[in-house]
Amino acid sequence: MDSIPAPEQRHGSATHVLALNSGSSSLKFGLYRVGPTRIDRLVTGAAEMIGDAAAVIHAENTLGQGPLREAIPMDDQRAAIIRIGQLLSDLEAPAPDAIGHRVVHGGPQLREHCLIDEAVLQLLEASTAFAPLHTPAALALIRFAARHFPGLPQVACLDTTFHARMPSVASTLPLPAELRSAGIQRYGFHGLSCESIVGQLAGTMPDRLIIAHLGNGASITAVKHGTSIDTSMGMTPTGGLIMGTRSGNLDPGVLVYLMRDMRLDCAGIENLVDHRSGLLGISGISGDMRSLHEAAAESADARLAIEMFSYAAAKEIGAMGTVLNGADMIVFTGGIGEHDGLVRAAICARLSGLGVELDEGRNRLGRGSIGRAGSRCEVQVLASQEDEQIARHAWSLCRGAAKSTGRAHAGSG
Numbered sequence: 216m217d218s219i220p221a222p223e224q225r226h227g228s229a230t231h232v233l234a235l236n237s238g239s240s241s242l243k244f245g246l247y248r249v250g251p252t253r254i255d256r257l258v259t260g261a262a263e264m265i266g267d268a269a270a271v272i273h274a275e276n277t278l279g280q281g282p283l284r285e286a287i288p289m290d291d292q293r294a295a296i297i298r299i300g301q302l303l304s305d306l307e308a309p310a311p312d313a314i315g316h317r318v319v320h321g322g323p324q325l326r327e328h329c330l331i332d333e334a335v336l337q338l339l340e341a342s343t344a345f346a347p348l349h350t351p352a353a354l355a356l357i358r359f360a361a362r363h364f365p366g367l368p369q370v371a372c373l374d375t376t377f378h379a380r381m382p383s384v385a386s387t388l389p390l391p392a393e394l395r396s397a398g399i400q401r402y403g404f405h406g407l408s409c410e411s412i413v414g415q416l417a418g419t420m421p422d423r424l425i426i427a428h429l430g431n432g433a434s435i436t437a438v439k440h441g442t443s444i445d446t447s448m449g450m451t452p453t454g455g456l457i458m459g460t461r462s463g464n465l466d467p468g469v470l471v472y473l474m475r476d477m478r479l480d481c482a483g484i485e486n487l488v489d490h491r492s493g494l495l496g497i498s499g500i501s502g503d504m505r506s507l508h509e510a511a512a513e514s515a516d517a518r519l520a521i522e523m524f525s526y527a528a529a530k531e532i533g534a535m536g537t538v539l540n541g542a543d544m545i546v547f548t549g550g551i552g553e554h555d556g557l558v559r560a561a562i563c564a565r566l567s568g569l570g571v572e573l574d575e576g577r578n579r580l581g582r583g584s585i586g587r588a589g590s591r592c593e594v595q596v597l598a599s600q601e602d603e604q605i606a607r608h609a610w611s612l613c614r615g616a617a618k619s620t621g622r623a624h625a626g627s628g
Contacts, residue, residue: 230613231257233303233311233364234605235296237349237356240265242295245602246308249610254603258308262295272298278306292352293359300363311367314360315609317407317601318353318371319452320346323398326379328608330616331357331369339371345402345451348489368616370609377410378403378436378443385445385538403446405434405549411600412546413441421543421593425535427528428599429558430549431459431502435528437535445538447531453488457527459502462492494520504551504558525561532562536569544593545571547585553596556581563594 230250236243245259260274260283272295273284283302289295303311316331322342329335336354343350357369378386378401386401405428412426424438433456436446447455449464457463465488473479479487495502497520500510504524510517536542545566551558556578563573570591577585586594 230312230610231309232313232315232606232609234315234317234602234609235356235360236317236602236605237292237352240267242292242299242356243602244299245606246303246311247603247606248309249606254606256603258303258306259602260299260302262289262292262298265289265292265295272302274302274306278308280306292356296356296360296363311364313368313370313609313613314364315370315372315605316353316357316360317374317605319349319374319404320402321371321373321375323400325371325373327376328370328372328612330612331371335371345398347485349452368609368613370605370612372407372605372608374404374406375402377406378446381443381445388450399450401446401449402451403434403436403443404448404452405432405436405446406443407601407604408548408599409436409438409443411604412548412597413438414604415597415600416544416546423539423541423543425532425539425542425545427532427545427547427552427562428549429456429528429547429552429555432461433458433463433524433528433549433551435531435535437538439539445535447535456531457497457524458493459504460490460493460495462488462496463527494524497523504555508555508557521558522561525558526565528558529562529565532566533569536566542569542592544595545569547594547596548599553598554581559585559596566592 232247232249234245234247241261241263242265243261246257248255248257256276257278258274259276260272262272264270270289271284271286273282275282277283287298289298318339320342322338322345325335325338325342336357339350339354360369381403387395388400390399408428409426413420420441422440426436426438428434432452434446434448435456437444449455453461455463470484473484493502494504494507498507498514498517500514500517501507507517507521511521532545547553547559560573560578563571571594572587572590573594574585574587581596584593584595
């Protein structure tokens with residue numbers, strides 16, 4: 216993968232880009248036709264519950280053929296990408312010209328979206344410790360995609376890029392210089408989601424924006440004039456808010472106590488804070504907010520988990536309002552942010568000091584503006600469009616590489 220082939224150009228200057236967004240047990244995908252001024256969604260879908268007997272693949276926007284859903288055994292993401300390739304072929308979809316990957320963390324050396332070559336892969340390998348839940352799976356998928364789609368350029372789209380220019384007062388952790396120089400700092404995540412929100416607000420972008428990406432992973436980001444100036448996640452995606460199974464911020468003394476007095480080793484701590492905490496740990500039932508709502512009538516712990524999540528999100532939004540010296544708009548996105556009106560209402564009920572006034576009817580609809588007309592701080596619900604951002608970046612980087620190659624050939628002629 217040392218040489219990066221230029222993408223074949225089709226539909227004038229458009230390129231067909233396959234966007235891949237891998238999770239621990241899922242693989243979202245989208246085939247897009249991308250040009251200088253527009254992007255068309257051709258096929259989108261996801262393989263879910265990978266590795267489980269109940270694995271399923273579904274697709275929408277299937278070139279006019281209607282939604283598809285099938286149960287099919289998929290032991291791993293390799294099996295999923297093979298089935299996705301078959302699905303695109305069955306739909307007679309255009310062959311992709313490039314592949315874009317969501318990469319959660321590039322470590323201290325890789326801070327910008329980039330074409331993937333062996334040097335990039337080595338940097339990602341070296342940064343695995345920064346996101347052990349995500350990076351190994353992303354690397355395996357990149358390597359397999361290179362074999363399954365030989366000759367296609369691949370692009371790494373980093374969740375940390377949007378936050379790469381945060382001021383040092385926000386990105387620096389209060390640790391000795393020798394540790395900071397080893398790359399221990401606040402990186403921030405959900406950057407592709409934040410990019411998509413900023414893009415959707417183009418032309419109406421407020422000066423002071425707070426983005427609440429609330430899902431199984433959750434973060435709050437302060438955006439000033441379109442640029443991230445602070446965010447709740449830290450060096451890894453484990454920090455910040457309470458999440459589905461992740462603890463979010465903890466007193467470091469808790470971890471010391473667990474290691475010293477309860478004899479948990481590093482693997483035990485990692486398993487605890489990433490897989491057994493958050494909503495799951497509090498409720499003892501589930502890390503899925505929908506399941507907690509179902510259980511809330513009978514379970515005090517389920518109710519506590521919901522309340523703690525809403526409280527933590529409101530508290531962090533308030534902190535970002537302080538960073539911005541006020542807020543002109545709050546945007547809810549992510550699975551909970553887009554679809555859970557009860558949680559949005561509980562959060563907004565604590566934000567009157569920022570000028571938030573929720574319209575109950577609009578909140579129930581859960582689309583677009585959900586605040587009362589005339590309130591000081593506008594509140595919106597916008598869908599995160601991470602995969603479209605991946606497709607845009609892949610197109611832009613491949614196009615730039617093709618132009619550079621063309622100029623080099625012209626110069627040698």
